[in-house]
Amino acid sequence: MEQLIYNLKEQIIERLNLTDTKPADVDSDAPLFDEGLGLDSIDALEIIVLLQQVYGIKITNAEEGKKAMRSVKTLAEYIIEKKG
């Protein structure tokens, strides 16, 4: 779980070009949107693409996606749940 969380932080930083952010700066429990990393709707779409490309997971239910993308930790839990 810890390794997955670290990988996700690295992948989000790279994918969203968060040039001044390091994995250690990202609080695993902090909200990804508005507060915390302050991501926006386009960033959410990029994370959906990341999940599909890297983890082979397709989010089809908007509510489920919203819950999964609350924080890096919830995203990792979602990946583990989907990958079994």
Add this chain to the structure above:
Amino acid sequence: MKKFITGFCQLKNGKFFLNGKNLFEADIPIDEFLQQIVTKFEVKHPRFGKMDRLSKLGYTCADILLQSLGNFKQHQPYEVSLVFANSSSSLDTDFRFQKTLESIASPALFVYTLPNIMLAEICIKNGFKGENLFLISDVPEANLFYEPINQLFIQQTTKACLAGWVEILGESYSCTIFTVEMPEYKKEYQIEFNYTNINRLFE
């Protein structure tokens, strides 16, 4: 109605000029060059890293020019218009976006596949709400800018204009951005807004 070019900045061939004064030069790739002047001139934008290269180039030069003009901020949001042009439109980003189509299209790149998004970045940061125009032409020349800007001032909705040529495609780039204002907004740098002086900016 007389108007004046009240400031200009230029980035070409590894040199950065403000009102004709060479403030920085380095023989390095354009992305690295931009990063260096962003740090040196304290250009700040929370989304800068996410912008495409055209927006980064235009935004950086516009920000440094506007910082140097201090009192440009006295214009009301609806009185500031933007007239820009280039020759490659958003092709630099279009090619990058096209590559992502081989797997899954990138939404973050897609939003930059129009050249006037660069204008939006400048307007959002500075609160400008006037007219916006982005033209495509082979070369930068006075008639691209003179008539549209003149017309905006004649309509009396525009009291100030930010204009320029912002071109980037691969490692080839050039950027010249200038401000046009009425005589009452006197500036340290001031030349008459006419065909000859606009063409001089692009020499």
